[in-house]
Amino acid sequence: MKTLFEKIWEKHVVQTIEGGPSILYIDRHFIHEVTSPQAFNGLNKRGIKVFRPNQVVATADHNVPTLDQHLPIKEELSRVQVDTLKKNCAEHGIELYGLGHPFQGIVHVIGPELGITQPGMTIVCGDSHTSTHGAFGSIAFGIGTSEVEMVLATQCLMQSRPKLMRINIDGQLNDGVVSKDIVLYILAQITASGATGYAVEFAGSAIRSLSMEARMTICNMSIEMGARCGMIAPDQTTFDYIQGRRFAPQGEDWEKSVAYWQTLFSDEGAAFDTEINIKAEDIEPMITYGTNPGMGIGVGGHIPGLGEVEEKEKPSFEKSLAYMGLQPGAAIKGTKVDYVFIGSCTNSRIEDLRLVAGFVNGKQKAPGVEVWIVPGSKQVEKQAIEEGIDKIFEAAGFILRQPGCSACLGMNEDKIPAGKYCISTSNRNFEGRQGPNARTFLASPLTAALAAITGEVGDVREYWKN
Structure with a gap:
């Protein structure tokens, strides 16, 4: 009997260091203009290239203006960072959705909407809210700049396995209550450090009733509880959302993918270190x-x-x-x-x-x-x-x-x-x-x-x- 987290984690462990962390294989690496320049600089100093550029996706989001994007960026630091991202992606053969590209946007928005984010994956980005992608039944977490360099160089990362928490929310949500209220309510109950050191799975009938976009909101803010990541088991809602998106599997590959994705849930009786139960009716x-x-x-x-x-x-x-x-x-x-x-x-x-x-x-x-x-x-x-x-x-x-x-x-x-x-x-x-x-x-x-x-x-x- 295994939890959703354990099923994905164990499938991605390359090697476990005795008494230490595991070397984890990373399926998808998202990068942006703020935390990638130092990582590329480290690679260039060592004279090495990105190991698997096809598994890296780049976009400009943090420092971009939101008016007159066709004009040069006024703030010098922002302009330098965006230009540096362009240069690094060109040199290392990485797909960049920069300003003016029809796929440009916030990294944690474009991954799901393009069908890049899929169940069962390990996903990282030099941004704490990478936990958003866990809404699809993936292990997704933010990493530091030195770790960005490590993943670019090896497509692997050293990670200690977190403890496991499940937060069950059952019942019917009241009128006017949406997913942001759910996650703010959880935070008010357990505090901003209440899930420190845990991977959190959100479950229960109220969670299953949510759309994918609503689920992303909840997993996005799991990091605000101190969690390493947040995740929700994939279901038909997940599959319907992904199907037909640009980078989603197609044809026979789609059928095979869904067959695997349907195995991604916490088995009945699987052990969590901590469980919390919340009534949906209590949330306002x-x-x-x-x-x-x-x-x-x-x-x-x-x-x-x-x-x-x-x-x-x-x-x-x-x-x-x-x-x-x-x-x-x-x-x-x-x-x-x-x-x-x-x-x-x-x-x-x-x-x-x-x-x-x-x-x-x-x-x-x-x-x-x-x-x-x-x-x-x-x-x-x-x-x-x-x-x-x-x-x-x-x-x-x-x-x-x-x-x-x-x-x-x-x-x-x-x-x-x-x-x-x-x-x-x-x-x-x-x-x-x-x-x-x-x-x-x-x-x-x-x-x-x-x-x-x-x-x-x-x-x-x-x-x-x-």
């Missing part, structure tokens, strides 16, 4: 109030009072609230917001944009609120335009920008000004994450859309049927 629309993703509450709730916080946690708790300009015990509903950002590798897929468009159709954004909608890829952007979603956004006063990581992180031109509040569908609310002294509330696309219309944090359930 969530929002963060602090400076780590585990500091979250239901939108109708209140920020914990000092008496509700453990003594050892009080200094960091008070520091966090001071940064956010919030008070212990206060309600968060009704807090005014200045910016709304809908995008990032967490929530920038076509399903997210459709959800927002359906909610805001015929409505106008609140005065004084700036709204940025950033599609996760050129394909998402194209689909949004073909479906008329861009026109709905335009009529509401929103800006549909071009693909990139954008305001998820303060590495490009899309920064939130100091002291301003942004309700964001991204994955991190650390100090300065969206720009120096920017203040971030993490929430679902629905909750963010509501804030764009009302100008404040609200409960989408009150508007759900309107």
Whole structure:
């Protein structure tokens, strides 16, 4: 009896060092402009080429502008990094989906939508949110720059096997509750370090009821619990999503692949080091109030009072609230917001944009609120335009920008000004994450859309049927 993780891990172990880590074979390696230059520099210094370039996929996403992408990049560091990626990919024969390419986009969006991400794979990238790909029943995790170099050189990686955790979510989700609320709820329950050292499998009827895009949101944020990776067993929903995509298996290969993928589940009675059970009915629309993703509450709730916080946690708790300009015990509903950002590798897929468009159709954004909608890829952007979603956004006063990581992180031109509040569908609310002294509330696309219309944090359930 084996878990899903064990089945994939054991199939990819090349060698285990006695008393130490395993050498793991890597099926797919995604790279981008931020964490790859030093790795290529290391290869070049040693005079070696990329071992298996056909298993490496590159795109530009973190530092790219999301307006006027046809023009030269203004920020010098960003321009140098993107140019360096072009040069390195050309020298080493790696496929690059750079600016202007119809497949360009956020690395964790383009892998699944192109059919590159498949069940049973080992997948790595020099980016912590590589865990997104685990939604397909793969072992996917972020790696450091020296490890990027190791995989480029050998297609293998030394890794210690993590402990195993399963989080079961059973039952029926309430109206207005989406996958982002599920993962923020889990984080609020177990904290931002609650899964440290674990590979986490998400299971249960509520998980099985989700679309692939919703599953990706949950696995994306497993890293925010401290997990090494997150994963969901593939099923018919998975197979239907992959079938017919550009790099998906075809014909006889498709039949063989599905036959293997159908074996990828945790056997009944398989052992996990830790199991957590959650009732779907207990989850409500969530929002963060602090400076780590585990500091979250239901939108109708209140920020914990000092008496509700453990003594050892009080200094960091008070520091966090001071940064956010919030008070212990206060309600968060009704807090005014200045910016709304809908995008990032967490929530920038076509399903997210459709959800927002359906909610805001015929409505106008609140005065004084700036709204940025950033599609996760050129394909998402194209689909949004073909479906008329861009026109709905335009009529509401929103800006549909071009693909990139954008305001998820303060590495490009899309920064939130100091002291301003942004309700964001991204994955991190650390100090300065969206720009120096920017203040971030993490929430679902629905909750963010509501804030764009009302100008404040609200409960989408009150508007759900309107």
